[in-house]
Amino acid sequence: MATATRARPKLNMTYTTNPNLNGFDKKATKLVKDTLKMGWVAKRGKKSHMVLQAPDGKTMATVQPNLEAARLYDQAAAPIEAWRSKNSVEVKEEDGKFICGLCGHETDNRMSMLGHTTSRHSEPRVCPVCKRKLSTPSAYGQHLKTHRDILNPPPEPEPEPEPEPAVxxxxxxxxxxxxxxxxxxxxxxxxxxxxxxxxxxxxxxxxxxxxxxxxxxxxxxxxxxxxxxxxxxxxx
Structure with missing residues (x-):
């Protein structure tokens, strides 16, 4: 895999929802940000790559800073796409009803079907901080907010430049x-x-x-x- 040639940025020692993306090209940055929107968390590795963890607490993905090469992009995106496919359930719509593609459950409310597929056919989401398991994306998102100080800490202030001596x-x-x-x-x-x-x-x-x-x-x-x-x- 390609490695970054720039100076190594400060490492994220714990998982966060706002990782340091300095030195990442456009394709790598977009892949990380899109993955975070699905509830994943990330931390910067020792070799400047990004380590991503899925909400299930098991699925992992590694994103290098440079993904211009199609081979590297496909390699980084593969576990993310596999997790997305596994956690998406096909829903059929017939005569105003929504039918679960796995168990045949029927409902006339789209939101009710969404709740059914996430609670019945999706693996529980595991908090990366306290390892608590949550059954729905909304509950998972609300729970992550309780760890805001850890997952999304405020940026450290930049050191003030030393004053130059007077003329x-x-x-x-x-x-x-x-x-x-x-x-x-x-x-x-x-x-x-x-x-x-x-x-x-x-x-x-x-x-x-x-x-x-x-x-x-x-x-x-x-x-x-x-x-x-x-x-x-x-x-x-």
Whole structure:
């Protein structure tokens, strides 16, 4: 059988009346939905196929996500059609009366005949949740509603997307990264430069740096004194 090539969707661990059909083509989707209308239930298998269970709790069918090939469609639909034929009783209509094709029971009411065929000649429908047996489709449908939370749970909310960082934050982060790269490159260059110097040359370089630092400190002190004098003049 063909298998799906898309990412596997989340599995339905229990039977449901609203299975996940993501990844199923049109023919497979229609087959599953039409089968569910007959009272079947479904769950997603581990290999992305759909497992269907008939109301009798015994008949099973497997539907692959891709049923474009006629052979695959016929293979999936065969047990469904067999169950439909087994559970449908031929009813004859003569002179305004409805006659059961199996036992010859007669009635002049179509709904009465429907009740006769489903209660007398159809296998009981078995609840997939609690295994209770029900004799008619209407009773079966009403009973399934009592398990609505299990068979048709509400969809899980999709996770909210993570907020993107503001443009300003991205710019600051980019600039900080560039500064770190420049500083690391400059340190590496100086380290290589000093490593190649002789001891006397390195001492000479350190003395120059010391003189530059002293000159910078002197200028800073001069600017501070000048600013203090300006502040005193402004207060006068």
């Amino acid at each position: 300003e934050e991205q710019a600051v982060e980019s600039i900080s990264t560039e500064i770190e790269v420049i500083e690391a490159d400059e340190i590496a260059k100086r380290r290589a430069k000093y490593a190649s110097m002789s001891t006397s040359k390195l001492v000479e370089e350190m003395l120059k740096m010391s003189e530059l630092l002293g000159e910078a400190a002197s200028r800073l002190s001069h600017y501070e004194e000048k600013n203090k004098l300006i502040d005193e003049v402004l207060k006068m």
